[in-house]
Amino acid sequence: GQQLNQSPQSMFIQEGEDVSMNCTSSSIFNTWLWYKQDPGEGPVLLIALYKAGELTSNGRLTAQFGITRKDSFLNISASIPSDVGIYFCAGRQYNTDKLIFGTGTRLQVFP
Amino acid sequence: KAGVTQTPRYLIKTRGQQVTLSCSPISGHRSVSWYQQTPGQGLQFLFEYFSETQRNKGNFPGRFSGRQFSNSRSEMNVSTLELGDSALYLCASSLMGQGQHEQYFGPGTRLTVT
Numbered sequence: 707g708q709q710l711n712q713s714p715q716s717m718f719i720q721e722g723e724d725v726s727m728n729c730t731s732s733s734i735f736n737t738w739l740w741y742k743q744d745p746g747e748g749p750v751l752l753i754a755l756y757k758a759g760e761l762t763s764n765g766r767l768t769a770q771f772g773i774t775r776k777d778s779f780l781n782i783s784a785s786i787p788s789d790v791g792i793y794f795c796a797g798r799q800y801n802t803d804k805l806i807f808g809t810g811t812r813l814q815v816f817p
Numbered sequence: 818k819a820g821v822t823q824t825p826r827y828l829i830k831t832r833g834q835q836v837t838l839s840c841s842p843i844s845g846h847r848s849v850s851w852y853q854q855t856p857g858q859g860l861q862f863l864f865e866y867f868s869e870t871q872r873n874k875g876n877f878p879g880r881f882s883g884r885q886f887s888n889s890r891s892e893m894n895v896s897t898l899e900l901g902d903s904a905l906y907l908c909a910s911s912l913m914g915q916g917q918h919e920q921y922f923g924p925g926t927r928l929t930v931t
Contacts, residue, residue, distance in 0.1 A: 709859055739919060748821070748907050748922035749860075794860065796920075804873060805850075805920065807860040 712795055712808030719785055720816055727793060727811040728779040735797035738778040739805075740769050743792045752793075753780070775800070785815050819844065821910050821923035829929045835896040838926045842889050842910030848872075849891040850920060851883060854905040866891050867913075895928075903930045 712729045719725060729738070737756055741749035753764050755771035755778060762769055768781045778797070782789055795808035822841045830836050842849050850873075851863040862875040866885035885891045889910075895902055905927050909920040 741922070746925075746927070748823075748909075748924045751919055751921060754919045804862070807852075807862075809859050 710795060710797060710806055710808040712811055714811060715809070716812040716814070718814045718816065721785060721787060723785055725782040725785055725789070725813060726779060728777060729795035729797065729808045730777040731797065731806075732776065733797075733806075734775045734800040735778075735806075736775075736800050737798035738769070738771050739796040740767075740778070740780045741794045741796065743794065743810075745791075749794055782813075785813075787815050787817060789813060790815050821908060821921055823906075823908050823923040823926050825926060826924065827927045827929075829931060830898050831931055832898055832900060834898050835894065836898060836928060838893045838895075838906055838908075838928075840891045840893070840908030840910075840923060842891070842908075843921055846910035846912055846921075847889055848911045848913060848918075849885055849889065850909045850911075851891070851893050852907040852909065853877070854907055854925070855903075860907070863893070898930045900930050903928060 710729045710731050739754050740752045743749040753762050753769040758771055758775050759773050760771040766783045792810045792812050794810050796805050798805050824839045848867045850865040853861045864883050865873040869885045880896045883893045905925045907922050907925045909922045911918040911920045
């Protein structure tokens with residue numbers, strides 16, 4: 707199945723550090739969604755973006771819809787242990803209207 | 818407002834058997850999508866139902882089928898189970914459609930095929 711390129715695949719960081727991850731595609735997207743998944747649970751929606759260039763924050767999380775409409779990034783500031791999990795991006799493809807998911811970024815935070 | 822619920826949470830089946838999974842969307846949501854999640858393949862889209870009609874379909878064999886009821890609840894069926902069907906099956910609901918509104922996921926059903 708089709709998936710978005712998401713990087714990095716995994717990150718091991720110290721508590722208090724900032725984190726940045728992104729999703730890229732060769733296709734144009736109309737919507738970008740960012741999810742976090744804890745082990746054994748379903749993904750939880752963190753941020754939704756609807757317009758190119760849009761910058762949205764949710765607490766320590768900030769996400770942006772790329773100007774080219776082909777990418778998005780998520781930043782987490784001052785990471786804490788409960789940020790541990792897998793982060794997924796998802797984009798609504800312009801020409802098919804389908805929701806495509808990224809491959810995920812596994813985040814580990816050490817105290 | 819209650820979230821998306823899925824039953825059962827865990828299931829163990831034998832090769833060749835069939836299984837039915839259930840999903841109740843958030844109240845008022847009319848679209849239900851199903852996904853298969855495995856460590857190697859990530860989140861793979863199975864199908865989407867809207868107003869009792871299948872609206873989108875992923876690239877899965879015909880052994881995977883689904884339906885949606887008039888109250889928007891949805892079921893997914895897998896027939897003739899194979900070992901490779903072991904996965905976390907996630908259901909997600911949205912107000913109108915997966916392409917138009919945010920999707921909210923349930924906790925998933927962990928299926929193990931032995």
